[in-house]
Each structure stands twice: as C-alpha cells, then as structure tokens.
Amino acid sequence: MSIDQFAQYLISGLTDGSIYALLGLGFTIIYAVTRIINFAQGEFVMIGGMLSYTLAASAGLSIPLSILLSILSAAAVGAIMYLLAIRTARRASVVSLIIITIGFSIFVRGVAAEIWGVNTMRPPLFSGKTPLSLPFVDAVITPQAIWIIGTAVVVTILLHLFLKYTMVGKALKACAVNPEAAGLVGINSKAMALIAFVLAAVIGGTSGVVMAPHILASYDMGVMLGLKGFVAASIGGFKNPIATVVGGLLLGVVENVAVGLNWGPFTSSYKHVIALAVLLLILLIRSGRLASEERAA
Amino acid sequence: MRKYLRLSIMLTLVVALVAISGISCGDGGDDGANETYKIGALFSTTGGASNLGVPEENTVEMMVEQINADGGINGHLLEVIIYNDETDSVKCANLANKLIEQDEVLAIIGPTTSGNSLAIIETVTSAEIPLVSCAASADIIEPVEDRYWVFKTPQTDRQIVAEIYSYLQSEGITKVAIITATSSFGTGGKKYLESEADDFGITIVANQVFDEGDTSMISQLTLIKGTDAEAVVCWAIDPESAVVALDMQTLQLEIPLLCSHGIANQGFIDAAGDAANGVIFPAGKLPVVDFVPQTDPQWEVLTTYKADYEALYEGGVSTFGGHAYDALSMVVIALEDLEDDLSIDEARAAIRDGLEQISGFAGTGGVFIMSPTDHLGMQTGSLALIEIVDGEWTWKQ
Numbered sequence: 001m002s003i004d005q006f007a008q009y010l011i012s013g014l015t016d017g018s019i020y021a022l023l024g025l026g027f028t029i030i031y032a033v034t035r036i037i038n039f040a041q042g043e044f045v046m047i048g049g050m051l052s053y054t055l056a057a058s059a060g061l062s063i064p065l066s067i068l069l070s071i072l073s074a075a076a077v078g079a080i081m082y083l084l085a086i087r088t089a090r091r092a093s094v095v096s097l098i099i100i101t102i103g104f105s106i107f108v109r110g111v112a113a114e115i116w117g118v119n120t121m122r123p124p125l126f127s128g129k130t131p132l133s134l135p136f137v138d139a140v141i142t143p144q145a146i147w148i149i150g151t152a153v154v155v156t157i158l159l160h161l162f163l164k165y166t167m168v169g170k171a172l173k174a175c176a177v178n179p180e181a182a183g184l185v186g187i188n189s190k191a192m193a194l195i196a197f198v199l200a201a202v203i204g205g206t207s208g209v210v211m212a213p214h215i216l217a218s219y220d221m222g223v224m225l226g227l228k229g230f231v232a233a234s235i236g237g238f239k240n241p242i243a244t245v246v247g248g249l250l251l252g253v254v255e256n257v258a259v260g261l262n263w264g265p266f267t268s269s270y271k272h273v274i275a276l277a278v279l280l281l282i283l284l285i286r287s288g289r290l291a292s293e294e295r296a297a
Numbered sequence: 298m299r300k301y302l303r304l305s306i307m308l309t310l311v312v313a314l315v316a317i318s319g320i321s322c323g324d325g326g327d328d329g330a331n332e333t334y335k336i337g338a339l340f341s342t343t344g345g346a347s348n349l350g351v352p353e354e355n356t357v358e359m360m361v362e363q364i365n366a367d368g369g370i371n372g373h374l375l376e377v378i379i380y381n382d383e384t385d386s387v388k389c390a391n392l393a394n395k396l397i398e399q400d401e402v403l404a405i406i407g408p409t410t411s412g413n414s415l416a417i418i419e420t421v422t423s424a425e426i427p428l429v430s431c432a433a434s435a436d437i438i439e440p441v442e443d444r445y446w447v448f449k450t451p452q453t454d455r456q457i458v459a460e461i462y463s464y465l466q467s468e469g470i471t472k473v474a475i476i477t478a479t480s481s482f483g484t485g486g487k488k489y490l491e492s493e494a495d496d497f498g499i500t501i502v503a504n505q506v507f508d509e510g511d512t513s514m515i516s517q518l519t520l521i522k523g524t525d526a527e528a529v530v531c532w533a534i535d536p537e538s539a540v541v542a543l544d545m546q547t548l549q550l551e552i553p554l555l556c557s558h559g560i561a562n563q564g565f566i567d568a569a570g571d572a573a574n575g576v577i578f579p580a581g582k583l584p585v586v587d588f589v590p591q592t593d594p595q596w597e598v599l600t601t602y603k604a605d606y607e608a609l610y611e612g613g614v615s616t617f618g619g620h621a622y623d624a625l626s627m628v629v630i631a632l633e634d635l636e637d638d639l640s641i642d643e644a645r646a647a648i649r650d651g652l653e654q655i656s657g658f659a660g661t662g663g664v665f666i667m668s669p670t671d672h673l674g675m676q677t678g679s680l681a682l683i684e685i686v687d688g689e690w691t692w693k694q
Binding site: 129256 | 342343344345347348351479505506507508510511512513515516517519520522523535536539540546547548549564567568570612
C-alpha cells in the first residue's frame with residue numbers, strides 16, 4: 001500500500017466513519033435518557049435523505065429550504081414515534097419497548113416504500129461533484145464528503161455544548177446518570193424522553209440529508225446504517241457521545257484500510273465482517289462490565 | 298376531512314366489489330365451467346432486488362389481465378398468485394411451500410434472484426412441480442440431470458461473461474480489474490469471470506468484492522487504481538453498480554467500466570447520473586428496442602411488450618419484467634396443450650414436459666429452443682451490447 005493509497009483509504013474511512021458516528025450519536029442520546037435502544041434510528045436518516053430528494057430534486061425547492069424541511073419532518077416523526085408508540089406503552093419493560101422500535105422501523109420502511117417506491121434516489125450534491133485533490137499526496141475528497149465530515153464535527157460540538165451548558169442539556173444528563181434522583185429534584189423524565197427522541201431524530205434527519213447525495217437514498221437505507229451506528233454506539237458504551245464518535249470514526253477507518261491491506265482476512269470480502277467482529281468483541285468485553293455495574297447498582 | 302371520508306368509503310366499496318366479483322368467479326369454476334388454472338409467482342418486490350421484482354410483478358399482473366380478457370387459455374381463466382419474498386431466501390422457501398401445498402398451483406415462475414432460485418430447487422424438485430426461474434445464474438439449470446423440474450429465461454452469467462470478454466479482446470484490452478457483489482448473482486459472475494479469462498487472453502490484475510447495500514466502493518477502487526488494469530468489470534445489480542460508476546468518477550479512474558446485465562434498468566441511469574455515460578453492458582434487446590430492425594424475430598414481441606407495459610406503468614420497461622414475460626409466456630404455451638381432467642400431479646408433469654418441448658418461442662430475452670439437455674435454450678444472437686450515451690441506452694454494434 002503506497003502512502004497515496006493509504007491517504008485515500010483514510011479519507012473514505014473518515015467519511016464512512018462520520019456517517020457511523022452520526023448514527024451512533026442518535027442511539028446514544030436515546031439510550032442514555034430512556035435505556036431504550038432505538039432500532040428506528042436508521043429510519044430517521046432515511047426520512048431525511050428521501051425527503052430532501054423529493055423536495056430538492058422533484059419539487060424544485062432550494063437546497064437550504066429542502067434541508068430545513070427534511071430535518072423538521074424527521075423531528076416530527078421522532079416526536080410522533082415517542083408519543084404514539086413509546087409513551088403509550090410506558091408500563092412495558094425496556095425489552096418490549098426495544099421491540100416496539102423494531103416494529104416502528106419496519107412500519108416506517110413500509111410507508112416509505114409506498115410513498116417513494118423502491119428505486120434508489122440521488123438528491124443534488126450541495127456543492128458540485130468536482131473532487132478536490134489533497135496537498136502532498138495523490139488522493140481526492142469529494143465536496144460532499146467534506147460536508148459529511150464537517151456535519152459530524154459540528155453536530156458533535158453542538159451536542160457537547162448543549163449537554164454541558166444548557167439547563168435542558170443538564171437535565172438530560174441527570175436523567176442519564178440517575179433517572180430516579182432526577183425525578184426527585186423535579187426533572188420531568190417524560191419530557192426529557194421526548195426531547196431525547198426529537199434530538200436523535202434531528203441528528204438522524206440532518207445526517208440523512210447530508211449523506212444522501214453521497215451514499216444515495218432508498219427506502220431501506222436505514223437498515224445497514226443502523227447496524228453500523230449500533231456498533232459505533234457500542235464502542236462508546238451507549239453513554240458517552242464523544243466515545244461514540246471516536247468509535248464510529250475508528251470503525252470507518254478500519255473497514256477501509258482493511259480493504260487496502262488486501263492480505264489474509266483483511267480484504268474487501270471481509271469489510272463488514274470486521275465491523276461485526278469488532279461488535280462481538282465489544283459485547284463480550286462489555287457484558288462482563290455491564291453485569292458488574294448492574295450488581296453495583 | 299369529509300373528502301377523505303368520502304374517498305375511504307369509495308375505496309371500501311371498490312374493495313368489496315372486487316372481493317365479490319372474485320367470489321363469483323370462483324363459483325363459476327365450481328359450477329362445472331372450466332377450472333381456473335392457478336400458477337404461482339415468487340418475486341422480490343421489496344428488499345435489495347426490488348428494482349427487479351417490481352417490474353416482474355407488474356408484467357405478470359398485466360399479462361393475466363390480457364389473457365383473461367381474451368377468454369383465458371382454452372376457456373380456462375388464468376390466476377397467478379404472486380408472493381413477495383422480500384429478497385430473503387428463507388422467506389422464499391417458505392412461500393414456495395405455501396404455493397405448492399396450500400395454493401396447489403400447477404407451476405411456479407420466479408424467484409427474482411439467483412440466491413432465492415437456488416434456495417427452492419430442492420423444494421420444487423421433491424414436490425415435482427415445474428419452476429421457471431427469472432434469475433441469471435447458470436447453476437439454476439445446471440447440471441441438467443439434477444434440474445429435471447427447473448427452467449429459466451434470463452441469459453446465463455457465462456454467456457454475459459463471454460460477451461464482455463470478447464468485446465475487451467476486440468478492443469485489445471488484456472488486463473482487467475473485476476469487482477463483484479458477494480450475492481449469489483455476484484459470486485456466480487465472479488466464478489465465470491475467473492474461469493473464462495484465459496480463453497480470451499485476459500489477466501485479472503485485481504479481484505475485489507463488495508456487499509449488497511454497500512454505499513462506498515472508494516477503497517476497492519483505490520486498490521484497483523494502483524494496478525495497471527485497462528478496464529473494470531463490475532458484476533452486481535443496479536444500486537451498487539451505480540456506486541461503482543460514481544466512485545470511479547470521483548477517483549478520476551478513467552478506464553472503461555463494463556457491467557453485467559444486472560444494470561439493464563432505468564434505476565441505474567437515475568442513480569449514477571452522468572457517471573453512467575460510457576458504461577457498456579450486454580443484455581437482452583429490450584432496452585434498445587428502438588434499434589432493433591423489424592426483420593429481427595423478436596421485434597414484434599419487444600415492441601408490443603414495451604408499448605403495453607409503458608401504457609400501464611411508470612418507469613419504462615426493463616429486461617427483468619421481460620424475464621417474467623418470457624417465463625409466464627412459456628408456462629402459458631405449456632398450458633395450451635394441457636388436457637382436461639388430469640390430477641394435479643399429472644398436470645404438473647405435463648406442464649414440465651410441455652416446457653421442455655418449447656421450440657422457437659421468440660420472447661423478450663431471445664429465441665428459445667428448450668431440450669432435455671438445455672433448460673434455457675436461448676439461441677445465439679439474443680444478446681445486445683449496450684452502451685449508455687447521454688443517459689440513454691444505445692446498441693453498440
């Protein structure tokens with residue numbers, strides 16, 4: 001592998017990784033506040049991506065307006081999901097709620113297939129498609145990849161600031177650390193859960209809008225993305241947003257560099273196997289730790 | 298609100314009407330009139346191969362309507378029970394059993410994908426029911442002694458590989474990079490790309506794969522860019538092939554891209570945009586029907602099918618709908634010779650024999666002459682080498 005090729009693998013790794021990181025953040029926010037693993041996270045991304053196609057390419061709206069509307073719609077779906085599907089079943093166990101999220105994701109995919117059909121769509125690129133050459137090495141990056149990486153950075157920073165410096169953000173964190181104690185000091189945990197779902201949907205919708213011109217949008221794009229985001233969130237332990245982002249980036253880079261190594265198990269045949277192997281490893285290590293945490297609690 | 302109410306009442310009435318008319322048809326059959334011929338179909342109308350399955354389903358629904366409007370087959374109405382296998386081979390196998398055991402169909406057409414077709418060969422063989430697959434892999438009908446009950450209509454991957462390689466040979470290209478999907482379709486293509494290369498004096502300098510649903514092939518193509526490949530051959534269906542075309546454009550990898558017949562679909566051009574231009578692939582003549590001369594034996598079926606399909610459905614014809622057209626047409630040919638008062642097992646066996654005796658049927662995919670040793674029977678001259686120019690299919694002769 002030449003240094004030029006390595007640079008190219010790194011670029012595509014960071015692009016893929018940013019996508020996984022954005023997905024993982026959605027998982028993390030909802031899990032931290034509600035202990036629910038939301039398997040419909042990928043559907044928020046799909047809604048963002050597909051709507052932005054409909055609005056920008058078919059309805060002819062300007063790109064900024066279509067982005068805004070797509071994100072708002074994803075947020076609305078997040079709120080509806082919480083209010084109709086999760087809140088009404090609040091007496092159910094967490095496992096049942098997780099299964100409800102799977103059901104919801106299948107429902108959303110079905111509706112999307114009815115609305116948009118089953119073809120793959122490509123929304124317009126934000127700033128053209130002429131790839132930019134990197135300095136010093138012979139590698140290229142597309143403008144859309146810069147948008148994706150940039151979005152991941154901005155979303156991570158904003159989320160960090162929100163959780164650290166705003167009252168709502170602190171209340172969310174309090175719910176994550178200890179829901180009962182948070183309730184005792186007057187934090188409305190149901191409102192916080194709603195906020196978590198909307199926040200995750202906004203992040204999902206935003207990332208869907210930004211990534212769709214790069215990875216193409218289809219009604220079932222959320223499935224594989226959700227899986228990768230789940231791996232990223234597992235690396236982050238489902239609680240720490242920064243660790244989730246690092247996990248997502250790591251996963252993206254490892255997958256792409258593995259293809260470049262082209263040696264032993266590190267070939268393109270095993271690109272996804274690597275992600276799943278990482279997931280298994282983490283789950284094995286963490287299951288011990290989670291069990292001991294549970295005992296301590 | 299009132300508008301929606303009225304609409305939903307109307308819809309309910311329509312559904313009720315359809316249901317009632319369905320029942321009365323059924324009664325007619327029991328009253329001694331000719332029994333309805335029941336055929337099963339398994340298509341992937343959702344999931345990874347949905348771009349292929351949807352036109353197949355549309356085609357079959359259109360044909361059933363046409364056949365019954367013309368009075369059916371020798372006075373028998375035709376009913377095709379279509380199930381969606383969701384591009385999932387386990388679901389496909391279950392649905393195949395349902396068609397055989399519960400619905401008691403006479404023959405099955407489909408499945409859409411090679412993987413699903415291979416998954417139900419055992420089922421149809423032990424149940425002794427004829428299957429006409431709409432999928433590509435040669436393994437579906439070979440070895441023919443183990444495929445007594447199985448036929449197929451699309452050209453095989455080996456035929457397509459030979460077409461691609463002989464084109465490359467004529468262009469003087471000897472070093473190629475191959476990039477294939479890990480699906481059954483992709484691995485089938487990979488097998489023949491590897492085994493046939495020597496015969497055409499071609500060296501494979503890079504051999505990369507990707508999974509269905511992958512959204513970036515930059516890494517694999519970067520590796521290919523580092524070799525001295527003179528052309529890339531991609532073997533996959535359309536969303537992933539479009540990603541290959543787009544990523545080659547991004548990496549400024551300016552060597553020819555050749556694809557399989559898996560991209561003979563408007564979806565490929567829509568998804569790849571101007572990266573689709575210059576892509577070359579062999580397929581049936583349906584995409585380039587405007588270039589087919591009237592003297593061609595397939596001219597009539599191609600133009601009629603295209604006109605009928607496009608009058609009913611959006612999105613234009615694809616070869617995949619054509620494969621279903623050919624499959625159902627062949628079953629209908631076999632049904633035309635079916636004697637009355639046979640038991641279901643006898644009828645299934647008679648249809649199988651009828652399929653094997655089909656000779657000179659001009660379908661959308663080619664002219665077919667079936668035989669006990671060839672359950673595809675596609676004659677040479679059935680393929681066209683297609684190049685995408687300015688977002689349109691053109692026949693590269």
